[in-house]
Amino acid sequence: MAKKSGYQVIVVGAGMIGNEMVKVLRQRKFPMSELKILARSSRKQVFDGVEYEVRETKANEFDGFDLALFAGTEGEKGAAVTFGPKAVKKGCIVIDNGQDFRMKRKVPLVVPEVNADALKNHQGIISNPNCSTVQMVMAIAPIHKISRIKRVWVATYQAVSGTGTAAYKELQAQTRAWCEGKPIEVKEYPVQIAFNLFPKIADLDPDKFPGYYKEEIKMILETQKIMGDKRMKITATCVRVPILNSHSEAITVETEAPVSVEQAREALKNMPGVVLMDEPEKAIWPHPLIASGNDATYVGRVRKDSAVKNGLSLFCVADNIRKGGALNAVQIAEKLMEMNLI
Numbered sequence: 001m002a003k004k005s006g007y008q009v010i011v012v013g014a015g016m017i018g019n020e021m022v023k024v025l026r027q028r029k030f031p032m033s034e035l036k037i038l039a040r041s042s043r044k045q046v047f048d049g050v051e052y053e054v055r056e057t058k059a060n061e062f063d064g065f066d067l068a069l070f071a072g073t074e075g076e077k078g079a080a081v082t083f084g085p086k087a088v089k090k091g092c093i094v095i096d097n098g099q100d101f102r103m104k105r106k107v108p109l110v111v112p113e114v115n116a117d118a119l120k121n122h123q124g125i126i127s128n129p130n131c132s133t134v135q136m137v138m139a140i141a142p143i144h145k146i147s148r149i150k151r152v153w154v155a156t157y158q159a160v161s162g163t164g165t166a167a168y169k170e171l172q173a174q175t176r177a178w179c180e181g182k183p184i185e186v187k188e189y190p191v192q193i194a195f196n197l198f199p200k201i202a203d204l205d206p207d208k209f210p211g212y213y214k215e216e217i218k219m220i221l222e223t224q225k226i227m228g229d230k231r232m233k234i235t236a237t238c239v240r241v242p243i244l245n246s247h248s249e250a251i252t253v254e255t256e257a258p259v260s261v262e263q264a265r266e267a268l269k270n271m272p273g274v275v276l277m278d279e280p281e282k283a284i285w286p287h288p289l290i291a292s293g294n295d296a297t298y299v300g301r302v303r304k305d306s307a308v309k310n311g312l313s314l315f316c317v318a319d320n321i322r323k324g325g326a327l328n329a330v331q332i333a334e335k336l337m338e339m340n341l342i
């Protein structure tokens with residue numbers, strides 16, 4: 001339960017995720033006595049139908065605040081690296097959406113339905129996993145509880161909202177241009193995304209995982225950390241598709257002991273935050289439009305893998321901006337309240 005009737009909350013970043021964070025905080029009635037929004041530049045901006053003053057991010061803006069939800073850019077000069085540790089020194093708990101702290105040993109990487117206990121050891125910074133990792137662990141954790149998963153194969157179909165506001169607008173602009181027979185401008189991606197797809201998300205990392213792009217490496221390492229199982233063997237192929245919002249994933253797992261389709265479906269049905277949509281004979285399965293704007297991770301097509309002993313295949317879809325980002329961050333904050341950690 002909340003120790004305070006209202007917390008002083010900062011959202012850093014006013015793009016796709018920052019916008020959704022403000023919306024989710026309001027929708028879920030997170031107890032706030034103050035909400036401040038920071039970005040690179042100051043201006044007025046409408047969030048969820050309400051106009052807010054956006055202020056330029058500076059260290060003194062964190063003075064006296066309880067909680068800072070970061071949704072700025074990543075990297076050395078990004079918002080979280082520049083201001084996250086400073087915010088912690090000023091007494092804020094930081095929940096970061098980017099990749100900068102996720103694999104640090106002392107930073108909990110949390111999907112509240114799966115590993116909330118990791119929050120107990122937080123030292124000021126808590127990381128939200130990568131969007132494609134969040135929905136995968138939501139879908140496989142209930143199966144892992146029945147029998148340890150020793151191997152995971154995943155292929156993703158990732159929406160352009162995952163790249164941020166500019167890419168979202170580019171898919172809309174390219175689609176419009178294509179329909180009107182006008183020239184197509186390519187800025188955000190290596191190739192045209194409208195009426196196309198490509199198997200590259202982020203950059204290569206030849207030293208650690210030759211041939212893999214970093215989104216794929218994140219899925220591997222982050223899943224192992226969240227599931228607390230470094231021996232879990234995972235391979236991923238991440239693909240950007242011309243979908244505005246919500247990521248889809250085709251996943252096959254191999255468990256140590258056999259798990260029946262019925263057992264897996266029952267476990268998924270009982271998993272908080274998961275909605276089972278699995279009636280293939282009636283063409284009922286998850287798809288991006290079903291998940292968009294909603295909180296659940298939708299799972300369907302649960303079936304025995306005919307090629308692997310103890311293998312199960314499934315398809316899952318979630319809103320990458322909500323469960324893959326803003327919602328998961330706010331759920332972490334709610335868990336901190338519930339566990340008396342804030």
Ligand SMILES: NC(=O)c1ccc[n+]([C@@H]2O[C@H](COP(=O)([O-])OP(=O)(O)OC[C@H]3O[C@@H](n4cnc5c(N)ncnc54)[C@H](OP(=O)(O)O)[C@@H]3O)[C@@H](O)[C@H]2O)c1
Nearest residue numbers: 013014015016017039040041072073079098162164165325
């Ligand atoms: N999109 C997703 O599905 C998703 C999912 C999970 C995690 N994430 C992560 O969440 C973060 C935000 O993603 P997004 O999609 O919301 O990006 P976005 O739409 O491009 O918005 C980025 C926001 O960050 C602000 N910003 C950038 N650098 C900053 C700095 N140094 N200090 C303060 N503010 C800064 C920008 O400010 P201005 O508006 O003033 O330029 C902008 O408002 C990224 O780290 C991303 O990797 C994204």
